[in-house]
Amino acid sequence: MSSPLTPEAFARLTFVSRETLDRLERYAALLIKWQKAINLVGGDSLGDLWRRHFLDSAQLYPLVPPQARTLLDLGSGAGFPGLVLAILGVPEVHLVESDSRKAAFLREAARVTGLTSPGQVTLHSRRVEQLEPWPVDVITARGCADLDKLLTYGEPFLQPETICLFPKGRTVNEELTRAEKNWTMTVQRRSSTTDASGVILQIGHIRREPGSSDET
Template structure:
């Protein structure tokens, strides 16, 4: 497991994170931990490892995307307190955050204002099924639904060249096998940098089987 000092060092090395960006990430962590005392945003057991368990765990998704075009738009479904969406926005991405739980939506708006991220994000405080179909380049979902259900609900937001970047747990192969019953595409499974039992599924050309 990566410790907190190692997590910050990884961020600096992987993305050449500036001092200003690191300070904004630190401000987000402070907001997250403060709000987590009054609502269940992250597991209490991860309070002392928030940088590795949540910040790096979110930021690593950027490693799989083409960063040469800053206009590429992410869709983060079931973002909760902004994981990974707010972290990606702090790192310079354009992100739409979808979250249906009212108190978490309020936190997202407050965090976006405090961190001055309004230009980078759009917040959809509603169920994904009711969000207007707008094309995005990348769909991320850290803790939303099984993979097959995620494809079913979110495929309409991606064009033919879009990609999926989906953090998963140790049962990733079983989940991927279940998804392949009704979906086909080009799937790559990569081990997370933060946990040997966590993985990221990177998928392209995903389409329903005929």
């Protein structure tokens, strides 16, 4: 088993500035503090927090198109990957988290990391189905639903050039098979740098198949 990733090693792998690393370290410290009262992440992942959560989120950043401005993060939980991507530089990030305790953590994490500019990070403390849709450039989600459901949740926010970035694990082939019954899309698989069995699905040109069900 490899040794836990340190913040310094994370910085070398991602080429972030010292200022950005400082902000991420404040985020990590807050998460560890709140984890004692709220189950924000799996307890067994805390020992390798920088690999399992921060690097796992940061690896999506190079896949965000340079011209993208708005990112919608479904089921944000403890803020992975959405809050990390905001810290790394995505201009406008929308976090969707219906759990009020996790939403409170996200609000405080945005504050302590300096994400206080108007519109930089917007927290939606409700279910995504309850939101009034708007067009976004990128949709992300990590582990909150299978692919078919994620596409259904994201459908109202799609525009022609929207891409989805979804980290997936061992069930990716089964999820793709189910989703392709309801959706036409282009799919690129990117190897995960944090999980030997994981992939990142980069999905574009998404259209629902005529006659398919939109039930979630």
